[in-house]
Each structure stands twice: as C-alpha cells, then as structure tokens.
Amino acid sequence: MAMAYTPGLKRKASTVVAKIRKLPIKGKVLVKEGERISYDTEVASTNLPGKVNVLNLALILELESTSGEFEEERKSLGLSKYLLKNVGDTCEAGEVIALRKTFFGLYQRECKVSVTGSIEYVSDVTGQCMIREPAIPLALDAYIPGTVTKVIPDEGVEIETQAALIQGIFGIGEETHGELMMVNDSEKDALTEDLLTEECAGKIVVGGSIVDGPTLKKAVELGVKGIIVGGIKDADLTSFLGYSIGVAITGEERMGLTLILTEGFGKMSMAVKTFNFLKEFEGKLACINGATQIRAGVIRPEIIIPIDESSRDGREDEELHLEGLTSGLPVRIIGPPYFGAIGHVIDLPVDLQTVETESKVRVLEVELEDGCRVTVPRANVELIEE
Amino acid sequence: MNIDPSKINVILATDCGSTTSKARFFKKIDGEFRYVTSGEAPTTVEAPYEDVTLGVRNAVREIEELTGHKLLSPEGIITPSRGEKEGVDLYVTTSSAGGGLQMQVAGIIRTMTAESAERAALGAGAIVMDVLAIDDGREPWEKIERMRFLRPDMILLAGGIDGGSVSHIVELAEFIRAASPQHRLGAGFEVPLVFAGNKYARSHVEKLLDEDYALQVVDNIRPTLELENPEPARNAVHELFMEHVMSHAPGYTNLMKWTPVPIMPTPAGEGAMFRTFAQAQNANLLGVGLGGATTNVYSYYDSKFVRSVSANLGMSYSICNVMKEASLENILRWIPFKIDDADVCDRLRNKMIRPTTIPHTLEQLLIEHAVAREALRLGLEHHKLIARPLLGARRDQSIEERLGGQIRTASYIDIKRIEWIGGTGGLLSHAPRRVQSMLSLIDGFGVEGITKLFQDSVFMIPHLGVLSTVHLEAAIQIFEKDCLVRLGTCVAFSGKLTEKDYGKEIARITIKMPDGEVLEKQIEYGTIQRIELEEGKTAEIEGNVASPFRLATAEGSGRRFTAKVEGGVVGILIDARGRPIDLPKDDEARRNKLREWFGGLDAYPAEALEDK
Numbered sequence: 001m002a003m004a005y006t007p008g009l010k011r012k013a014s015t016v017v018a019k020i021r022k023l024p025i026k027g028k029v030l031v032k033e034g035e036r037i038s039y040d041t042e043v044a045s046t047n048l049p050g051k052v053n054v055l056n057l058a059l060i061l062e063l064e065s066t067s068g069e070f071e072e073e074r075k076s077l078g079l080s081k082y083l084l085k086n087v088g089d090t091c092e093a094g095e096v097i098a099l100r101k102t103f104f105g106l107y108q109r110e111c112k113v114s115v116t117g118s119i120e121y122v123s124d125v126t127g128q129c130m131i132r133e134p135a136i137p138l139a140l141d142a143y144i145p146g147t148v149t150k151v152i153p154d155e156g157v158e159i160e161t162q163a164a165l166i167q168g169i170f171g172i173g174e175e176t177h178g179e180l181m182m183v184n185d186s187e188k189d190a191l192t193e194d195l196l197t198e199e200c201a202g203k204i205v206v207g208g209s210i211v212d213g214p215t216l217k218k219a220v221e222l223g224v225k226g227i228i229v230g231g232i233k234d235a236d237l238t239s240f241l242g243y244s245i246g247v248a249i250t251g252e253e254r255m256g257l258t259l260i261l262t263e264g265f266g267k268m269s270m271a272v273k274t275f276n277f278l279k280e281f282e283g284k285l286a287c288i289n290g291a292t293q294i295r296a297g298v299i300r301p302e303i304i305i306p307i308d309e310s311s312r313d314g315r316e317d318e319e320l321h322l323e324g325l326t327s328g329l330p331v332r333i334i335g336p337p338y339f340g341a342i343g344h345v346i347d348l349p350v351d352l353q354t355v356e357t358e359s360k361v362r363v364l365e366v367e368l369e370d371g372c373r374v375t376v377p378r379a380n381v382e383l384i385e386e
Numbered sequence: 387m388n389i390d391p392s393k394i395n396v397i398l399a400t401d402c403g404s405t406t407s408k409a410r411f412f413k414k415i416d417g418e419f420r421y422v423t424s425g426e427a428p429t430t431v432e433a434p435y436e437d438v439t440l441g442v443r444n445a446v447r448e449i450e451e452l453t454g455h456k457l458l459s460p461e462g463i464i465t466p467s468r469g470e471k472e473g474v475d476l477y478v479t480t481s482s483a484g485g486g487l488q489m490q491v492a493g494i495i496r497t498m499t500a501e502s503a504e505r506a507a508l509g510a511g512a513i514v515m516d517v518l519a520i521d522d523g524r525e526p527w528e529k530i531e532r533m534r535f536l537r538p539d540m541i542l543l544a545g546g547i548d549g550g551s552v553s554h555i556v557e558l559a560e561f562i563r564a565a566s567p568q569h570r571l572g573a574g575f576e577v578p579l580v581f582a583g584n585k586y587a588r589s590h591v592e593k594l595l596d597e598d599y600a601l602q603v604v605d606n607i608r609p610t611l612e613l614e615n616p617e618p619a620r621n622a623v624h625e626l627f628m629e630h631v632m633s634h635a636p637g638y639t640n641l642m643k644w645t646p647v648p649i650m651p652t653p654a655g656e657g658a659m660f661r662t663f664a665q666a667q668n669a670n671l672l673g674v675g676l677g678g679a680t681t682n683v684y685s686y687y688d689s690k691f692v693r694s695v696s697a698n699l700g701m702s703y704s705i706c707n708v709m710k711e712a713s714l715e716n717i718l719r720w721i722p723f724k725i726d727d728a729d730v731c732d733r734l735r736n737k738m739i740r741p742t743t744i745p746h747t748l749e750q751l752l753i754e755h756a757v758a759r760e761a762l763r764l765g766l767e768h769h770k771l772i773a774r775p776l777l778g779a780r781r782d783q784s785i786e787e788r789l790g791g792q793i794r795t796a797s798y799i800d801i802k803r804i805e806w807i808g809g810t811g812g813l814l815s816h817a818p819r820r821v822q823s824m825l826s827l828i829d830g831f832g833v834e835g836i837t838k839l840f841q842d843s844v845f846m847i848p849h850l851g852v853l854s855t856v857h858l859e860a861a862i863q864i865f866e867k868d869c870l871v872r873l874g875t876c877v878a879f880s881g882k883l884t885e886k887d888y889g890k891e892i893a894r895i896t897i898k899m900p901d902g903e904v905l906e907k908q909i910e911y912g913t914i915q916r917i918e919l920e921e922g923k924t925a926e927i928e929g930n931v932a933s934p935f936r937l938a939t940a941e942g943s944g945r946r947f948t949a950k951v952e953g954g955v956v957g958i959l960i961d962a963r964g965r966p967i968d969l970p971k972d973d974e975a976r977r978n979k980l981r982e983w984f985g986g987l988d989a990y991p992a993e994a995l996e997d998k
Binding site for chain 1: 560
C-alpha cells in the first residue's frame, strides 16, 4: 500500500545534523573545509546592496521631452551635459549632482541628493537617476558548532555536527542559542508566569502542555532566549505577536524570544518521550530556530543539541520511511477527536472504511499509550521518526 | 508533439499538488474512454525526499495494487501499453507542487496594461505575487525594495500600446534592473522575463535587461486600448515555465522525460477543462478550484474566459488566512451548534500546521464547510476585480454607465446571468453528501436566478484539462461520463426582507415533473427546500413572486417566470432565503435557522446539528 500518511517530525537521540549556511547573495567565505567551528563563528560575509533612491532629473531640471505622440521617435534628453558627477561616482547627502543654467546663467535648476551613496544609473530616456545607498554588511554565523564539510565558493558552507534533534510543529522567532532548562515537572503541566525566575535568563526554557501570553511577556522581560512547550492558544499567540498569522510562514519575528510548539494549538501535553528526551539534555547547549514554513519547501522549527562524537550510542540513523506505514510503527494522531494521542500501528485494513463524517477513507488501527484501540483515517496520523 | 489519438487506449494522468499527488487511470472500454480508478500519495517535492517522482510512483503504485495493471518500471511509466495488463499509451501530468508558478507582473497603468498582464499571468496558471505599475501608489524605492524581497519564478513586463509610451516602460525596466530580483531557487539561476509591451520599446528593454535575464520578447499584450492579446505572453510563460522553472524543481527533469506532453500548471489544466465545457454548452459559467493553498475562480462569460487566483485562500495551508480575511465571526455564522470561538481558532490553526489531515468528526466537517463558504465568497470577490471591462477602451456605454462613471470599473459578471457553476478541489469532491458541496457553492457564491451546479467526482478536472490539449475526445468523454457530477439546479429569488418576515409567503410555484406529476408550492421567506429530480430529467417550473423579490431566468428578471430546470444527484433547490443571505442576529435563532435549512435538505446527519 502506498504511503497515505504524513511524514513525521523527527526526534533523534543521535544523528548527523548538516546545515547549509548560504549568503543571500554572493560574498566571501571565511572558513575552510575541515575546520572545527563554534556556533558563533562567522562563516561568511557579504555586503547587501543598499537602498535605491530614485531622482527624476528631467523633472527637477525641467527638461522637455522631445517626443511627440509616438514615442519611438523619442530623442535623448541630453542629460550628460548637466551632470556634475559620473555614473559610479560617490555623492554626499546635500551634494548637487546636476545643474542646468538658462537665460545666460540667470536662472538655474539644481539637483541635490538627499542621501549619501553612489550614482548607479542615469537614464537618458526617462531622466531617472538611481542613487544606491552604501552597502549593508552582513555576517553569517555558523548557528551550530561542528565541522565544515564543504565550502560553496562565494556563497557559504555546509556544517555537520553530531547532535540530538527534535523537530517542533510550529514556531516563531529566529535562530538562537542557550542552555536547556526544565521548569515543569510533568509534560502535562502548564508553563506559568510564577515558574519563570531570573535564573531563566539566557536559557531555553522547556515547559509542559501550554504557555500563555503573560508568561511569554515575562519571559521576554527576563531575557529568556527560547521556550519549548506543547501548545499555545491562538488568542495568546495573537496577543503576544500583536497580529494574527495568516499563512504559516514564520521565523522573521523579532519578539525577543523564539517559541517552539511540539504538539500544536490549544492545551496539548508534550509527548512524554519528547519531554523526557529534553530532560535528558537539561543544561546542554541547544541551538533552536522557530522558522516554520508549511508550504513550498516545508520547514519545521528545530531543536539541535550538539553532543560529543564519543557519546554516539552506535544507533544508526534510520532510513526514511519511503515504504510508508507498517504495523508496529509509532504514530501521533493529528486530528480530532484523538488529537495529540500517541500509539503504535496495529492494523492497516486495505479496504476503505466509513468514518463518522460518512466519508469512505483509508484507515488504520492504533493502540494508544493507555491501551485503547482506535480507528482513524490514515491521513490523520504522522510517523514519529525516532 | 505528435500523438496519434487513434493509437491511444490506456491513459494515466497525474497532478502533483502542493499536498497530494493524485493519479487517475483511464481506459477505452467498449469504444469509449472511461475513468477506472485513482491512487493518491503525499507529494514528495520537499525535503527530505526532494524528488517529485517518488510521490507520483507511490500514487501510481496504489493504482497498480487496485487494478493489477502494471504501470511502473525502474525508468518511470511503462509506455506504450503491452497487452491488457501492462503499461499505458499516454501519460500526462499537471503540477502545482512547490508553490506552483509564482510571477511578478508589471505594466504602466495599474488598471490597464498592468491588469492585462495580471490577467495573462493568471490565465497561464500563475500565482501573481505582486503587480508593479507606474501608478500603483508606491514610491520608486518601495517598488524596488518589494521586488528585491520577492523571489519570483518569472517576470511578465507589459506596458504601452504599440506606438504609445516608451519612457514609462523603460522606467519599469529600470526598476527591475535596480532591484535585480533573485530566482526562487537561488543565485546562479537566471530569472525568465517575458516582455509583452509596446513594440517600439523592445530595443530599450533588451539593452537594459537582456544580459541578466532569460528575456523573451513577444507581441504586445495590449496592442491597442480596445484589444487584449494575452496568447503570445501566455504561451511564452508556459514555455519558460518548462525550461526555467520545472526543469530545476526536484525530480522534474525525470518527470518531464516520462511524458511527451509539457507539464502544465494545475490551474491551467483546471481552467482548460472549465473553458472547454462552457464553450461546449455555450453558456456563462463560473468554475472554482477550492484547494488547500489557493482558491482559483474561472469565469466564462459572454465568451470571455478569465481566471483569478486567491493565493492565500485555501482549506489547509491557508485556512487561517481565510479566517483572517473573512473574520472569525463570518465563519462562525455558518456553524449550527454552540462552539467556543477559541476552540474554532485552535482547530483551524491545527489544520494549518498539519494540512494533510481530513475531517474525522462531523463537528470538524461542519467547521471546514463553514470556512469553505467564506473562501468561496472571498474568491469570487477577488475574481470580480479581474473580470472587468478593458479600461481605457472606447466602447458603447449603457445609460447606467453614462450616469455613473464608477460603474465602468465594476465587474461585468452578474451572478444572475451565470447558467452553470462547477466546483473542484478536495473539500468539494470529498464532501460525504453531494448536497453539502451544492449548498457550499450556493452560499459561498450567493447564487441567484436559475443555475445548474456540478462538481468534480473525484478531483480529475486538472488531469482532463491537460489531456484535452492532446486528446480532446477522450477528455470530453471522461468529463461527461465520470467526472461531471450534476448536482441539480438552484432556483434562488433575488431580493430580501427582514428577520421578522420569516415564514411570510413570497411566491407560488408550479412544477411539472417529467412523469406528469404537478407540484404546487407556496414558498415562504427564509426557507430552502429540496425537490428530488433525477440526473438527466427535466422539469418545468412556473410561478409568481411577490415584491420586492424577482427571479432571473434566461428571459430576464421578473416576478412572473417560466423555466426548465434540470435534475441531478441532489435535485432542485428552491432558495427563498433572500439575497444576500442574512442569518438571524440572535445566536440561538441563527443556529435554529441553520438546523432548519441543513435538516430540511438532509445535508448532514441530524446529530451533527445539535449542540454538544
């Protein structure tokens, strides 16, 4: 049977995490292949082009267009004779770059630039002059510690590290780092304001089932770097962000912390294994990123916990489950009425079955952690890749 | 491509959607092409698989398992067929995986050449990320910044009638040059750019852009103000889509080798089939593809075909954007049971982050149908902004237009003159009861007058669209026999009263059924009722409707009417709920009204409508 299921989120105790760190435009790579680097090592840098300011010289200098109704006959505006600077020259804010004198010099029109930059382009057809502001330097850090395995000339590097890896389901906020700190005793408990203390500053705080808006605000005030928790109510996230997310493309938020949900929206106990797994790594450095993109290049938020090569437990990374679901695989139910429940597949009937909606769908039978057996559409489970 | 239709007996078609790859298997049976079965599997264009052919193989493997017909070989799809149980004679596919074709369009005037460019890009199956125009209200630096931020698959630059403005086109080309937008796939890939503007500006545009872009110059999209000529631009977009976009997407180089027919963007396939059907019926039609990420609306109206895409209105990835744009309140108004607002928000968010899930409970199904109504409503509103007369064209004006200049910018689509409405997409095709999709379309589009409705049986309209480009006969046969589910006819009165008038008699109608039975009906305000009439049967309806109501028929809109109505799997719906449909303000009264409507139509099991 083909794989009518959702590829799952990863939860691996030890795996090789590879990250490609690429500049948005070409630049300079600052590290070499084979080099051992830290998460904050600058691996590449470039200069992003500055903002373009457009001045219409023809308008400012009051130059008449020579065109008639049919502009194919348009002639050059002859701008060059009024320019005081050439294309490629730099200019200072307030500097006159073009001047036109008429009536024997009695009347003059000048063009001053309002920004410092360089003259990139002057058009004799439209009269437009483009001033490019100075380039913005961009330094790209490694994000994860490890070894540079590949240098992509002028663009970036590939870095590999041995690490524990957990993917969340949804997140907000950019890449950050910090020590993992457990604040809830159980995966079922809520992460509340009173549990956050000054000790949490600079840490990646791990909670249980839910976090609310006021707790997130307090975390920002305390300088918490990141929060990992089972769920959040939509209303709390909206109030924290100050707007409602329309399409799940996140990662650019600058809220002062990165938030990663492991289960979803609403109160959702964190999967026991995930909670215990994070507990196991308490006090270790975690590199986290809330960036989520559900469509067109799926990106899930991630928690990367670098580990020593020597601590690798010998387990080989599992192959992708290209052959689909099979009996015995651990799954998470991802739709009501058993949302969030975890179990393992016990049967995969071939024939379509009618569910409560009266739809005929492919189903599977799952034995939940509490021993109950439920039948759910195959589309409503995801594999847990351990 | 040389395909001899007489040698084709077995056809496989796939659609690589953003979520699911859908395979459909067709065979010539007793001299006629018929649909045999389907296979579906998650699309694998994204990491960790990054090879679209894996998902296609999985979907096709399901067909192999269901039919015992061997279709796959290590090289791909087995062609041509060998005997009764191996291979196919033709394999075709559409694709919207990886976000489909995303385009930036530009023209001089927003409502003239830029709008023509937008229509051409949409007609080619693209998602339009941004429309750049000289008069778009943005400062030059804002235009440049926006372009720099976007990473389009392609740019379409139009502007100026032949012999018109050159300088403004050059200005646009200068903006593009300054922005230097990067290809979505990263540095090192040339962004394809189609120039379809004033032919006298070509040399200037080539000088500015030829070096950095894969530039293709085609005939002007708007050679005169009165004429829109989108075909050359559309063809160039398709050609560049294959050459510069598809060929770089993961696995597509292989997929392209499997099929002799160019891969078509899914919406282009969908549109081709809706258009073919409308032309065959010679009727005004509205079609909709309600997908997970986008809502595509197609209109064929007075022989003019237009497509719009609402890129962020959809039933899974974009479901929260429907909530954001339509408002939660507008979604909740369609839910017949008490439910906590916050719970609905969380459910929709969970659908957004796990877009491949399907409703398992009736509660979830009703919530999704509520969202669908709003996505359809917004999708049609968006479509009307595209489907409007060519601005700037000299043409005869009606008295109304002469009296009010603003009417010139309004859409030419009058819902009362739409004779057919068709729907496709997962939610509509998979609705457990057909009346659910019929009602969603009626409520979402605010159908008025006498309208026939149909839906796609198992989502194969895009497949048939691409098939129609090489084997029209097969596409039409399968469409009529196996794809087209005739839902029935909606008879909806225009006009409205107030809540306190619910139950008041507003019309008397007589329906002559095909078996000779005559039904006399008194129609009360605020009701919708269903009269069973089988597919293929026709009844005659006549009657009077009281002021302020009217009924639009082929003969015009009035209070006395006679018309023929066609049956379907649902039958005839007599809709006297008023237009636009308003629900009672009081929450309990609203829920009761919905229960009355849904219950009366047998749209959902009774227990689904009760408060939990």
